[in-house]
Amino acid sequence: MEWIFIYSALILIGALLATSLGETIANALGASEEKLSWMANDRTRKLGAMQLMLLGGFIASIDLFWIQNKYMEYSGITAASTAMDIFGLNFDTTTFVGDLENNNFFGIPWGFGGMLFFVIIGWFTLSIKAEPTATWVDLFLKLGVLSTGFGVAVSLYLVYIQTFVMDGVYSLEATIIQLTIFSLLLAFASLQKMKNEGTWVEKKYDSDPLDKKRKRRSGGYIAPTIDSEE
């Protein structure tokens, strides 16, 4: 139960930073090129926020998968899951993971599927953050939007299963994961919009790592990579 507070906090902070409120927070914290440089421009702040959401979503998925595996030990240990009523909805992860027909997506436990999903999206995000001006960034942004769009579709399918097949049994952990996926879709769409509008690389406080490498290189010797450059 304690873990839920940790990953919920990570996801919530990430979601806030990814919105326009994130700029206000960054200004309030005095983000600049020297201090909290990753918060100093839109692109790096959103990518950093996505990293927080991805980490939170990944831990939430581990938690859900762990609860399901623990339940399937038949050891009677189910205390780690959460059961409560929120807005009149019955959140009961034990019942959710105990439904052997619906606790998986084509045989893949929901939690494990979440882990795989966040790893793939994490790869796109970390890659874009590492080299925002690389040629493949456009492709990775499109893949990010498509993957998170697929994730949202699967999330809606799970909501359908929980509402109509399981008669209104929801899982708090799964719901947090679903909200994270939806937030990531919005974040990816926002990044793609920035790229299309040409605001991807800002001069002010832009901590593009490749740009820094270029600056470092322009100040010294660059080793030729092919003979003809000698």
Added chain:
Amino acid sequence: MKYEQNTIRRMRTDDSAVGHMGSLFQVIGIFFIGMMIIAFSTDPVKLGIDKGELPPTIQGDAHHYVPGSGGGNWEKNWNLHDHFNMSWDAEEADSDKWFVIEFLDTDCPYCWTAGDSQSQISEYWGDKITQIGVVVALNIDGHSGSRAEIEAFQGKLDFEGCKTTSNCKDRPGEPHNFIYIDDLDASSMGDWNLRGTPSCFILQPNGLVYFGPGQGTCDDIPAALNELFPIGQGA
């Protein structure tokens, strides 16, 4: 000029592969750590039909025989897993009902004969177990199945066609008061990876296999039940 342009272009792209490959290794590492945490802290049961494993579900319409009525009624979408008590305490073996499952074909001569032992199982351990007959139609010449034949086999009704050419009312044993599941398309049997009939299982109240083909045949079921619930000690 062209040389300079090429150099700039290369500088802009040289590190590209390094960037996303490095990220790939990072996320694989994180995924691996997550899986290690799960692997070292949990030990879920395996899915399967061997002893101690959790079998696939059996799903289909279920026929309840009503004694004296000459028939019964069909229940839609009966699901085996819905009947498991996953919080069952093994220390109190008889605190909940166990399951005895027989996969049978109404045209199979061995299943015909086993009708008698199934009746005896009901008689001796009926209050300790939930007995289930899963009726399939094996893909063998002369074997065919229908809802009417299932009802007739179960209730020993006047119907020509059981054991291929026999009348169902002549089946050994008494009418079976336990449910029969329509699995004529053998979908559940396929999920259980069974090759023939009869195949019998004893499941614990939480659904784990206690006795299956690895422990013996259908003929050994009464002995296994007698070990669990000795006759004369409350049965």
